Amino acid sequence: MNLTWIKTTLCAATAMVSLNTFAQDLIARQAPIDRKLKSVDSLALQKQIRVEQSLYPAFDIYPSWNTKQVHVYGDAIIPEKYVIDLTGFCMPTEQTKINDVFGYRPRRRRAHYGLDVKVYVGDTIRSAFDGKVRVVQNQGRRGYGKYIVIRHDNGLETIYGHLSKQLVKPDQLVKAGEPIGLGGNTGRSTGSHLHFETRFLGIAIDPALMFDFEKQDIVADTYTFEKNKKGNGGKGNLFYKVKKGDTLSRIAARQGVSVSQLCRLNHITRRTILRPGQVLRCS
Numbered sequence: 001m002n003l004t005w006i007k008t009t010l011c012a013a014t015a016m017v018s019l020n021t022f023a024q025d026l027i028a029r030q031a032p033i034d035r036k037l038k039s040v041d042s043l044a045l046q047k048q049i050r051v052e053q054s055l056y057p058a059f060d061i062y063p064s065w066n067t068k069q070v071h072v073y074g075d076a077i078i079p080e081k082y083v084i085d086l087t088g089f090c091m092p093t094e095q096t097k098i099n100d101v102f103g104y105r106p107r108r109r110r111a112h113y114g115l116d117v118k119v120y121v122g123d124t125i126r127s128a129f130d131g132k133v134r135v136v137q138n139q140g141r142r143g144y145g146k147y148i149v150i151r152h153d154n155g156l157e158t159i160y161g162h163l164s165k166q167l168v169k170p171d172q173l174v175k176a177g178e179p180i181g182l183g184g185n186t187g188r189s190t191g192s193h194l195h196f197e198t199r200f201l202g203i204a205i206d207p208a209l210m211f212d213f214e215k216q217d218i219v220a221d222t223y224t225f226e227k228n229k230k231g232n233g234g235k236g237n238l239f240y241k242v243k244k245g246d247t248l249s250r251i252a253a254r255q256g257v258s259v260s261q262l263c264r265l266n267h268i269t270r271r272t273i274l275r276p277g278q279v280l281r282c283s
C-alpha cells in the first residue's frame, strides 16, 4: 500500500482535507512516494498528510517546489476550473497608478504578462497573500531584474519584478502584507515601477481581474480560473470584431475580461458607441 493510495482513500473517506474531484485525481496521479507505512493508523496518516502539506502551499495542485526557476510546471495537470480564494489579501503597494496593463503589446510584438504599477525606489513591496517564498533571483539588466516569486495557499503564485532590494529568502514563510522587497528600476525597466504578475500553475492571469490598485481592493472574494477562458493569459483571443447588437459588457463576459479592462485596452469609455466591424483588443 503506498502513500498515494492512502491519501486518496483517506481524503475521500474523511473529507479531512477539502479537496475537489480534480485534486483527488491529481493526488492519485502524483509521482509515487515509496515510503511505506507499517500499519494503517489513521492518526499517523493524518499526521503524514499534514507533514506533506506543510512542505509547500497548494501542495495538492503543484507537482513540485523549485527555488531556482520561475517557470517549472512541465508536469502539472491544469484543472478545467479552479476557484481561487482572494480573501486574506494585501495590496502589494499603496501606489495606485497603472503604467501598463496586461496583454499583448503591438508595438513591441510581445506579450506583457503582468501589470506595471508606478512605485518609487525604496517603496515597501508586500506579499499579496500568506505563502512561501519560492524564488529570489536577479536577472541583472534583463527581464525582471531583482525579482521574487511567492506561492500561496490559494493556488496562486505572485511575481514582483524590478525591485531595488529583496528582503526575503527562498523557503521563507511570509504573511499577507509582510514587506518582501523595495520598489526599484532593475532589469528591463524604464522608470521605477513594480511589475506584478499573478500566475496559476504557470499560466499568467491578468492581475486586474483580481486586484484593483486604484481602489486598493480586490475585485471579488474569489476568482474562478477556467482552463480555456479568454484572458487567462495569452490563450484567449487577442482581438474581437464587433458584431451588430454587441455591447461592451457582453463582449467582456464572452472574452473573459472586465469592461474596465476593455476600456483601458482600447482607450474608450463605457459610453463609447461600438461600430459593427470595429476591432477591439481583448487581452
Ligand SMILES: [Zn+2]
Binding pocket: 100, 112, 114, 115, 116, 194, 195, 196
Ligand atoms: Zn511589466
